[in-house]
Amino acid sequence: xxxYLDCIPCFLRQTVDVISTVTDDPLLHEQAVRQAxxxxxxxxxxxxxxxxxxxxxxxxxxxxxxxPDPYRLIKDRSNRIAMTxxxxxxxxxxxxxxxxxxxxxxxxxxxxxDFGVDHYTDVSEQAIRKNLREAMHANxxxxxxxxLRSKSLQSRTILYLCDNAGEIVFDRLLIEQLGxxxxxxxxxxxxxxxxxxxxDARQTGLDKIVPVISNGSDAPGTILEQCSDPFCRxxxxxxxxxAKGQGNFESLSSVQTRIFYLLKAKCPVVAxxxxxxxxxxxxxxxxxxxxxxxPQGNAxxxxxxxx
Amino acid sequence: xxxYLDCIPCFLRQTVDVISTVTDDPLLHEQAVRQAxxxxxxxxxxxxxxxxxxxxxxxxxxxxxxxPDPYRLIKDRSNRIAMTxxxxxxxxxxxxxxxxxxxxxxxxxxxxxDFGVDHYTDVSEQAIRKNLREAMHANxxxxxxxxLRSKSLQSRTILYLCDNAGEIVFDRLLIEQLGxxxxxxxxxxxxxxxxxxxxDARQTGLDKIVPVISNGSDAPGTILEQCSDPFCRxxxxxxxxxAKGQGNFESLSSVQTRIFYLLKAKCPVVAxxxxxxxxxxxxxxxxxxxxxxxPQGNAxxxxxxxx
Numbered sequence: 001x002x003x004y005l006d007c008i009p010c011f012l013r014q015t016v017d018v019i020s021t022v023t024d025d026p027l028l029h030e031q032a033v034r035q036a037x038x039x040x041x042x043x044x045x046x047x048x049x050x051x052x053x054x055x056x057x058x059x060x061x062x063x064x065x066x067x068p069d070p071y072r073l074i075k076d077r078s079n080r081i082a083m084t085x086x087x088x089x090x091x092x093x094x095x096x097x098x099x100x101x102x103x104x105x106x107x108x109x110x111x112x113x114d115f116g117v118d119h120y121t122d123v124s125e126q127a128i129r130k131n132l133r134e135a136m137h138a139n140x141x142x143x144x145x146x147x148l149r150s151k152s153l154q155s156r157t158i159l160y161l162c163d164n165a166g167e168i169v170f171d172r173l174l175i176e177q178l179g180x181x182x183x184x185x186x187x188x189x190x191x192x193x194x195x196x197x198x199x200d201a202r203q204t205g206l207d208k209i210v211p212v213i214s215n216g217s218d219a220p221g222t223i224l225e226q227c228s229d230p231f232c233r234x235x236x237x238x239x240x241x242x243a244k245g246q247g248n249f250e251s252l253s254s255v256q257t258r259i260f261y262l263l264k265a266k267c268p269v270v271a272x273x274x275x276x277x278x279x280x281x282x283x284x285x286x287x288x289x290x291x292x293x294x295p296q297g298n299a300x301x302x303x304x305x306x307x
Numbered sequence: 308x309x310x311y312l313d314c315i316p317c318f319l320r321q322t323v324d325v326i327s328t329v330t331d332d333p334l335l336h337e338q339a340v341r342q343a344x345x346x347x348x349x350x351x352x353x354x355x356x357x358x359x360x361x362x363x364x365x366x367x368x369x370x371x372x373x374x375p376d377p378y379r380l381i382k383d384r385s386n387r388i389a390m391t392x393x394x395x396x397x398x399x400x401x402x403x404x405x406x407x408x409x410x411x412x413x414x415x416x417x418x419x420x421d422f423g424v425d426h427y428t429d430v431s432e433q434a435i436r437k438n439l440r441e442a443m444h445a446n447x448x449x450x451x452x453x454x455l456r457s458k459s460l461q462s463r464t465i466l467y468l469c470d471n472a473g474e475i476v477f478d479r480l481l482i483e484q485l486g487x488x489x490x491x492x493x494x495x496x497x498x499x500x501x502x503x504x505x506x507d508a509r510q511t512g513l514d515k516i517v518p519v520i521s522n523g524s525d526a527p528g529t530i531l532e533q534c535s536d537p538f539c540r541x542x543x544x545x546x547x548x549x550a551k552g553q554g555n556f557e558s559l560s561s562v563q564t565r566i567f568y569l570l571k572a573k574c575p576v577v578a579x580x581x582x583x584x585x586x587x588x589x590x591x592x593x594x595x596x597x598x599x600x601x602p603q604g605n606a607x608x609x610x611x612x613x614x
Contacts (some may be wrong), residue, residue: 005323008340012316020312033315034348041344045337 051221078166109135111171163245221251358528384475417477470552528558
């Protein structure tokens with residue numbers, strides 16, 4: 001997915017929000033905004049995904065603020081809260097007449113813990129619980145769930161691309177339903193927004209269930225050219241890739257391969273690109289989508305499963 | 308009022324919204340956004356008001372789109388709808404036990420017809436009526452109204468700085484209460500957003516009630532250095548200046564003179580600068596404010612009359 005015109009004000013909005021949070025120094029605020037303006041002015045909108053631009057902005061903010069991981073406390077907190085919910089959610093799944101569907105809904109619900117789209121995301125237990133309940137009743141088409149299930153049953157190896165800290169606890173539920181024995185999970189190669197890294201996999205015990213690898217990149221998505229060789233091998237060898245979140249969708253949606261995207265459409269540009277409304281939970285079959293994507297990607301007719 | 312960090316994403320948001328409306332050409336869209344990014348990157352935030360930056364952006368869009376007055380149809384429509392309401396509103400004032408206060412509320416309500424803050428402002432008769440009703444019941448302090456009234460009674464000459472097309476119809480009601488014989492009204496010197504120009508004064512008959520002068524500038528506010536000599540003479544000679552809208556406030560709030568600002572606080576930055584909430588109708592005594600304004604202007608304790 002390329003950068004749309006509507007992404008430009010949002011890049012600046014993110015820069016202002018994040019730099020104001022990580023430092024009180026007005027000189028650094030101004031410097032960050034000017035750097036973001038200059039970088040955006042020179043951007044090749046068609047060749048750059050919003051995730052790649054996010055990476056540049058957050059790298060610049062980490063450098064200016066001399067803070068290598070500004071979201072570490074938020075990530076710790078998200079993991080902790082999600083872990084306290086885990087035993088209860090395990091029961092939701094085991095007591096459900098459709099455990100796969102329930103686990104999938106909970107994994108989708110976890111995608112709301114995202115500071116890339118909304119810098120002021122509420123990650124209180126109360127807010128997360130509200131979201132989990134909503135996801136349990138969201139209108140997700142049974143065909144979409146069934147399609148993902150069949151593909152996963154047919155696959156001997158699945159690469160599961162995680163998105164955010166906290167969220168990966170809910171991913172555990174789905175991974176257990178998919179069959180941990182055939183799954184490798186991948187996290188970001190370095191701190192970027194509140195995206196999950198190896199540290200988060202460790203904190204939440206994901207690494208006890210499946211092998212967890214770093215993708216070798218600090219993009220808030222999966223930019224294959226930046227990823228490590230071991231990650232790329234796993235990516236190309238897997239029978240099925242399951243990619244969580246907008247960042248993975250933005251950076252991989254033009255890649256022709258067997259990817260299922262699971263995400264909550266949180267920004268108007270992504271929602272318009274997909275053809276859904278903001279807030280919808282989406283299960284997208286990358287194979288089906290890519291056959292229909294137009295060069296501009298915008299009003300492209302896509303076979304999407306909408307929630 | 309200087310440019311705040313939060314104004315930056317908004318400049319880009321405005322650029323994207325306006326250029327997408329005035330032309331379908333994606334090359335012009337991209338060109339406008341890049342020009343706005345470059346201009347903003349070089350901006351002196353402390354020395355530039357948001358109104359001055361708005362002027363630059365809209366000049367650039369008029370040039371790129373080769374459309375000297377992109378809002379002409381919107382201005383015509385706003386004037387027409389407001390004029391159809393005028394006889395009824397005249398009765399509201401004449402039937403009111405407090406005609407000055409009623410006319411003032413209606414003039415304040417008219418300030419909602421502003422495409423500078425929200426490019427998708429609803430100027431249907433229904434939306435305007437809703438706003439007029441709200442303004443009639445808004446909590447505006449009687450002291451603020453009384454203070455403006457006394458000042459105007461003591462003044463032999465009043466310069467009334469208009470803001471937007473459509474809105475100037477509602478200004479007529481207040482001007483009639485203030486005493487047209489001592490008033491000169493001023494409008495913008497050239498097309499800028501939906502701000503009123505001499506054409507709008509003519510369309511709405513304002514020029515039949517009071518002398519209407521152009522300020523000689525196409526800024527969406529009053530940047531004195533850009534204004535014509537006749538306007539500046541009128542400005543400095545007047546016993547009282549009444550300035551409508553955010554643009555006039557942004558560009559004049561650092562000027563030490565007898566100005567009363569009448570506006571609806573429509574953007575979060577202006578609301579924070581003033582110390583009110585978004586959507587509040589404000590009557591601000593410039594003299595009182597300026598004594599308290601801090602260099603940064605932000606958390607300055609100001610004696611404001613809040614609505």
